[in-house]
Structure formats: C-alpha cells, structure tokens
Amino acid sequence: MTTRPKQTGAMAAKEGASAAVSKAGPLLEIRDLSIELRTRTGSFVLVEDIKLSIAPGEVFGIVGESGCGKSVTAYSVAGLLSTPPLHVASGAVLFEGRNLLELSPREMRQVRGRDIGMIFQEPMTALDPLFTIGSQIAEALEFHSAASSAEAAGRSVDMLRKVGIPRPERIAQEYPHRLSGGMLQRVVIAMAMINRPKLLIADEPTTALDVTIQAQILDLMNELVRHEDMAMIMITHDLGVVAETCERVAVFYGGHIVELAGVDELFSSPRHPYTEGLCRSITTLGEGRETLYSIPGTVPSAGKFGDGCRFRERCEKRMPICAQKVPPLLTEEDGRSCRCWLRGEGA
Numbered sequence: 275m276t277t278r279p280k281q282t283g284a285m286a287a288k289e290g291a292s293a294a295v296s297k298a299g300p301l302l303e304i305r306d307l308s309i310e311l312r313t314r315t316g317s318f319v320l321v322e323d324i325k326l327s328i329a330p331g332e333v334f335g336i337v338g339e340s341g342c343g344k345s346v347t348a349y350s351v352a353g354l355l356s357t358p359p360l361h362v363a364s365g366a367v368l369f370e371g372r373n374l375l376e377l378s379p380r381e382m383r384q385v386r387g388r389d390i391g392m393i394f395q396e397p398m399t400a401l402d403p404l405f406t407i408g409s410q411i412a413e414a415l416e417f418h419s420a421a422s423s424a425e426a427a428g429r430s431v432d433m434l435r436k437v438g439i440p441r442p443e444r445i446a447q448e449y450p451h452r453l454s455g456g457m458l459q460r461v462v463i464a465m466a467m468i469n470r471p472k473l474l475i476a477d478e479p480t481t482a483l484d485v486t487i488q489a490q491i492l493d494l495m496n497e498l499v500r501h502e503d504m505a506m507i508m509i510t511h512d513l514g515v516v517a518e519t520c521e522r523v524a525v526f527y528g529g530h531i532v533e534l535a536g537v538d539e540l541f542s543s544p545r546h547p548y549t550e551g552l553c554r555s556i557t558t559l560g561e562g563r564e565t566l567y568s569i570p571g572t573v574p575s576a577g578k579f580g581d582g583c584r585f586r587e588r589c590e591k592r593m594p595i596c597a598q599k600v601p602p603l604l605t606e607e608d609g610r611s612c613r614c615w616l617r618g619e620g621a
Contacts, residue, residue, distance in 0.1 A: 299371075300327040301505050302351065302473060307365035309346055311576060312358060318577040320346050321529040324365070325603070328505055330472070333496075335520030335537070336509045337552070341573045342526040344509045345395075348475050350375075351507075352392050353382040369473070388418040391466035393476040397458035400465075401450040407434070407461055408446025415468045433464040438494055456487035460494070467498060474499065474506040480515065492518050513556055517541065525549050528574055528584030531603055534611040545612040547589045583615065591616060 307324040310317045321343035328334045336344045349355050351367055353374060367374045369389065374382065386392070394400040401410060411433060412426035421429065427446070434442035437460040450458060459479060466474060476495065480488040496519055499506050508519050516523050516537060523540055525533040525548065533546040544550045551569040571588035574580075583589070586596040595615050603613040 300368075301330040301332075301370060302326070302328040302507075303366075303368040304347070304351070305366045305368065307347065307350065307367065308363040309343075309350060309355070310361050310363045312361050316577070317361075319363075319529060319579070320360070320576050321526075323603070324531060326524060326531075326534075328473070328507065331503050331505055332522065333499060333506045333508065333520050335516040335523035336507060336526060337511065337513060337516050337523055338526035339511060339573050341575070343529040344526050345477055347526075348477055348507060348509055352386055352390055352475055353377070353379075354386075354392070384418070387414055387471070388469045389472050391469070391471035391474045393459075393462055393466045393474065393479045395478045395481050397455065397462045397482070398450060400462050401458065403450055406447055406449055407453070411446075411461070411465050411468055414465050418469050429468065430464075433468050434461070437461075437464045437467075437498070438490075439464075455483055456491065459483060459487075459491055463491075463495065463498070467502065467504075470502055470504070472504055474504055475509070476506060477509045478511070480510075480512075488515075495519065513541075513552060525552070528579055529576070530584060530600075530613055531611070532585065532613045534603075536610075539608075539610060545610065545617060546585075546614050547591050547616070548585050551588075583613075 304324050304326040308322045309320045311320055324347055326334075336347070338344055346355070346360070350362060351369075351374065355362070362375055365375075369385070374385065377385065401407075408427060408430045411430035412423070415421050415426045415429060416423070431442045431446050434445055439445050439457060439460050445453070445457070450461075453461065463479075479495070480491050483491060492515060495506070506519075508515065510516060520537050522534070522536050524531050525540075525546065527548050533540065533544070533549045535545075540549065541553060544553050548569070551567075554567045555569070557563065557566060569588055574584060574587070580597070582595075582597040582599060583592070583601055586592045589596065593615060601613050601615045603611050604617060605611045606617070
C-alpha cells in the first residue's frame with residue numbers, strides 16, 4: 275500500500291546541499307533526447323524531447339506507468355540500449371560536460387561501473403549463476419582499478435557488510451541461487467557502489483520485493499547515497515518511493531516529461547492532469563474511502579500517440595486543442611515545468 279509522503283530532516287538538509295552544489299554546474303544533463311524503436315515495418319518514437327539536469331549529490335526521481343519511457347531513458351544514460359533495434363534519434367547526454375552518446379563502446383565501459391553505477395529491477399538476472407557473490411563484486415572493482423585480487427576480495431566483503439548482509443565472509447562464497455530476493459538486491463547495490471560512482475541509477479530496485487524488505491532497501495540506499503555524497507536517479511512507478519527518497523521528480527507519460535517539480539510541491543499542488551490522477555490514487559490507512567481511484571484507460575503504445583496531447587484520451591479536462599497539437603513543456607516563474615494546454619499563455 276502506498277503511503278502519503280512526508281519530508282524528513284535528512285531529506286531537507288540534502289535539498290539544501292544539492293541547491294548549493296548545483297551552482298557549480300550539473301553532473302548530468304540530458305538535452306532534447308529522442309529514442310526510436312526501428313523495425314522492418316517502420317520507426318516508432320519511444321521517448322521524445324527529454325530535457326533533464328541533475329546536480330552532484332542530488333536524488334532525482336522519474337515516475338510514471340509502465341511503458342512511459344522511464345527505463346529507456348536511464349539505459350541511454352548508462353549506455354545499455356539494445357542497439358539495434360533501439361536507436362538514439364537526436365539529443366545529447368552530457369556527464370560532467372562529456373557527451374556519453376559520442377563515446378565508443380570501450381570508452382563507455384570505462385565510465386559505466388566506475389562513474390555511473392546501475393541497480394537493476396531483477397537482481398537474479400543481474401548476477402551470473404556460475405560465479406560466487408564475492409568474485410562478481412571483486413571483478414567490478416578489479417576492472418576499474420589497480421586493486422589486486424586479494425585486495426578486491428577484502429573490499430568486496432567490506433562492501434557486503436556495509437549494505438547490511440550478515441556473515442559477509444560466508445555470503446561472499448555463496449552462489450546467487452542460495453540467497454533470498456532481499457539479500458540479492460543488497461548484493462546488486464554493493465556491486466553498483468563498490469567503485470563509489472558519482473551517479474547511481476536505480477531502475478525500480480524494490481519492485482520484486484515484499485513491503486517490509488522494500489522499506490529496508492530504501493532506507494539502506496538513502497543512507498549510502500548520503501554517506502558517499504553521490505547523485506542518484508530513482509526510477510519507479512510508486513509515489514511512496516519517490517516521497518521517501520527524492521528531492522525533485524520528473525513525471526513521464528507517453529515518452530514525454532509532463533511535469534517537473536520538487537517533491538513537496540508536486541504532492542501538494544500537482545499541475546498536470548496526469549499527475550493529479552496519480553496523486554488521487556494515493557491512499558492511507560484509516561482514510562475511509564470505499565473505492566480506490568484509478569485513472570481510466572491505458573497508456574498509448576508507441577506509434578499510436580497521434581498528433582495531440584498524449585494524455586488526452588484519459589483526461590477529464592481535455593479541450594479541442596488537445597487533439598490538434600502537442601503542448602510544449604513550459605517552465606513557469608517558480609521553476610516548475612508542465613506540459614499542458616491548461617498552463618502558460620492562452621490557458
């Protein structure tokens with residue numbers, strides 16, 4: 275069950291820190307990114323005109339339903355797009371001013387794992403069943419540093435201890451199939467953080483876990499990110515996860531960013547009808563509602579977006595112009611952005 279958000283003191287302190295470091299320039303900047311799926315029958319736009327900027331030390335959330343383009347965007351940052359059939363049609367992904375899309379596969383392998391860490395949705399598929407836990411973490415360290423095998427093994431055990439795994443010396447000798455889902459997710463976090471990356475991308479890291487383990491993993495990630503002073507992109511469809519971890523959040527729908535705001539502002543005064551629907555679907559214990567709200571309809575498939583606003587068929591506030599033109603993503607005076615004809619000039 276999703277709970278209503280609350281801002282913690284640690285999160286507020288981190289927001290202040292992120293605002294301070296952001297003056298030095300963004301760690302990651304995505305400019306006008308568009309990604310296509312190319313098949314024999316034609317090309318289909320998956321994400322279009324994505325613009326994001328993430329400061330050093332910032333925890334940034336990407337939220338939306340399945341099929342909205344969240345993971346595809348993150349995979350393009352990490353250089354993990356399946357090319358072909360996926361193809362970056364336009365745009366740039368700047369990491370510390372360096373365009374990652376222009377790097378060779380060899381150069382990207384040096385960045386991925388060392389400067390950019392990735393936590394995947396399914397920990398079992400991210401680990402090799404033929405190698406021990408310790409050897410896989412050590413390999414990630416040895417590939418990006420001059421550490422010896424003995425040093426890498428020792429640091430792997432230390433990292434397992436840091437992510438809260440009991441008896442780390444013994445667990446390092448185990449194989450993935452011997453561990454539970456929660457333990458495997460901690461292992462994947464340890465592997466992603468062993469090189470102390472500057473940016474951590476977490477692709478729905480708690481989806482496959484039960485509620486109790488979810489809370490433990492989120493607390494662990496919050497603590498490690500603050501302790502290591504790294505930036506993080508949290509990709510999720512759960513607004514409760516966003517509320518517990520993030521400072522700013524981008525709401526994705528149909529391959530577009532439809533709203534971009536601080537977490538507190540997003541929950542207290544959502545501006546896009548889709549965001550309003552997501553917030554209305556949040557429930558709490560003791561609220562007394564007999565029925566749960568759900569947004570009618572489904573996310574349109576790639577290639578079936580049409581000419582107008584991609585949310586128009588599900589929107590209770592649609593107007594004639596919504597079927598004619600795609601609204602621009604406008605940044606308003608308070609710094610928040612919204613893609614809706616109800617906002618901006620001529621609203």
